[in-house]
Amino acid sequence: TVFILVCVCDLQEPSTKRVKPLSRVTSLASLIPPVKAAPLKRIGQTLQRSISFRSDCRPWGRQIAPAITKRRDSKLWSETFDLALGHMLSSTEIKRQEAIFELSQGEQDLIEDLKLAKKAYRDPMLKLSIMTEHELNQIFFTLDSLIPLHEDLLSRLREARKPDGSTDHVGHILVDWLPCLETYNSYCSNQVAAKALLDHKKQDHRVHDFLQRCLESPFSRKLDLWSFLDIPRSRLVKYPLLLREMLKHTPNDHPDRQHLDEAMNMIQSIVADINTQTGESECRYYKERLLYLESGQRDLLIDSSRILSCHGELKNNRRAKLHVFLFQDVLVVxxxxxxxxxxxYQLHRQPIPVRDLEWEDLQDGEVRLGGSIRGAFSHSERTKNFFRVVFRSGGQLQTHCFQASDAFNKQQWLNCIRQAKEAVWSAESGAAQTRDRSMMHSTDASSECPQMLSPVTVCCCTSEPLQ
Structure with missing residues (x-):
């Protein structure tokens, strides 16, 4: 399965709109419009994405008639409080009040959803012995501990609200409360393992049937269990957007401006730190699940990797499904x-160092299924969205023709490979400059100390990608 784990594009909290579930990448990420098949999973942007999973459309057991979906009404500040007040405020101040109210309303919705996840999913599955307590603890992890944290913020925001519904200052509240979000580190870092266990347990008849019944019940709003478990991450990455909106409509001379600026810096730092730790956790998770057929396949570049740039399912030109991992310095098929x-994930052939990796975008119809390359062979769906990677080392030649699920997915792969190559070149260039400075220092020192060895010039070369 496939996916990509900080472009902040998928920042919406779960809506009532039912979308086609994506196949199984963290990255803590989400953060990508629905596609026909499994998308690439990008890491390093984990918080900006939901980690979706493959769901079978066929329910186990008795068919359940569709229920009326319970929708959550969206509320605006101007529609909730005294309309007369709105005529006394400037349009900028009204927008500021709307942003503050959206923060408060979002906290209330989040608390309701977290409580629902516990009451409608975790507790019944434990009581009915559908899953063991240990399994449920692994899947829900510290979800319970997040509820009082957000209840605290909601309480403070409501206390700061005046009787007419307006709020003068929220910056000091956020500056004092935001450090609590560091508890999200462990929850977001556990999401990859929690998702994998949930996917595995869904193969169980009782688990699948229970989750299917919940999905078709009004309370779920057509959201599956993972959507509820992913709501905290979704909420976390929305705080910078809400603060940016408040700052946009808060004048520079407003008493709340300084605290809001401080809060923005805090939340950006917190999200970046959680995102980094989540990405490293996801990288460790997949490294631990690599299976080596022989000791020669083990590579120090894999062991030393802390970043998983992207991973996902691709097909080769023989239509075999492969799961490809692009770590920071090595590609693993x-x-x-x-x-x-x-x-x-069992290794298929030797890992390919990114620094020696060459890549080529192949035109539709250029690949003959079953083996060879030829120009303009066919424009059928079966020969679309291919790209090729090549590794040459001494007498060794390794070539892979990969087919992505669609053109968008292919472009994501090519972008990730290009960025990984650029990162390696940049790192090697920086290392070369450091060595040059060190050599210059050694040369100066050797003129004063004849017993020192003369510095040796080191040349570093990298292969250019096939364009």
Whole structure:
């Protein structure tokens, strides 16, 4: 399965609109419009994305008639409080009040959803022994502890609201409360493991049937369990947007401006830190699930990787499904296998160092299924969206023709590979400059100390990508 884990494009909290579920990347990310098949999973943007999963459309057991969906009404500040007050305020101040009210209303919605996840999913599954307490603790993790945290903020915001519904200052509240969000570190870092366990448990007849019944019940608003479990991450990445909106409509001479500026810096730092730790956690998770057929496949570049740039399912030109991982310094081609009831990834051929990786975008119809390349062979769907990666080392030549699910997915892969190459070139360039400075220092020192060895000039070369 496939996905991409900080472009902040998928920042909306779950809506009542039913969308086609995506196949299974963190990145803590989300943060990508629905596609026909599994999308690439980008890491390093984990908080900006939901981690979606494959769901079977066929329910187990008795078919349940569709229920009327319970929709959540959206509320505006100007529609909730005294309309007469609105005529006394400037349009800028009204927009500021709307942003503050949206922050408060969002906290209330979040609390309701977290409580619903516990009451409608976790508690019944434990009581009915659909899952063990240990399994539920792994999936829901510290979800319970997040409820009082957000109840605290909601209480403070309501206390700051005046009888007429307006709020003068919220910056000091946020500056005091935002450090509490560091508790999100552990919750977001656990999401990859929680998602994997939930996917595995869905294969169980009782779990699948229970979740399907919940999905078709009014209380779910057509959201699956993972959508509720992912709501905290969704909310976390929305705080910078809400603060930016408040700042946009808060004059520079407003008493709340300084605190809002401070709060913005705080939340950006907190989100960046959680995002980094979540990405590293996701990278460790997949590294631990790599299976090596022989010791020669082990690579220090994999062991030393802390960043998983992207990963996902691709097909080769023989229509075989492969799961490809692009770590910061190495590309790893695997086949998904099940071992001890766990999804693992068995290495397929040798890992490819990014610095030696060459890539080429192939035109539609350029690949003959089953092997060879030829120009303008066909424009059928079966020969679209291919790209090629090549690795040459001494007498070794390794070539892969990969087919993405669609043109958008292919472009994501090519962008990730290009960025990984640029990062390696930049790192090597920086290292070369450091060595040059060190050599210059050593040369100066050797003129004063004849016993020192003369510096040796080191040349670094990298392969240019196939364009």
């Amino acid at each position: 695997t086949r998904a296998v099940t071992q001890n009831e766990q999804l693992c």
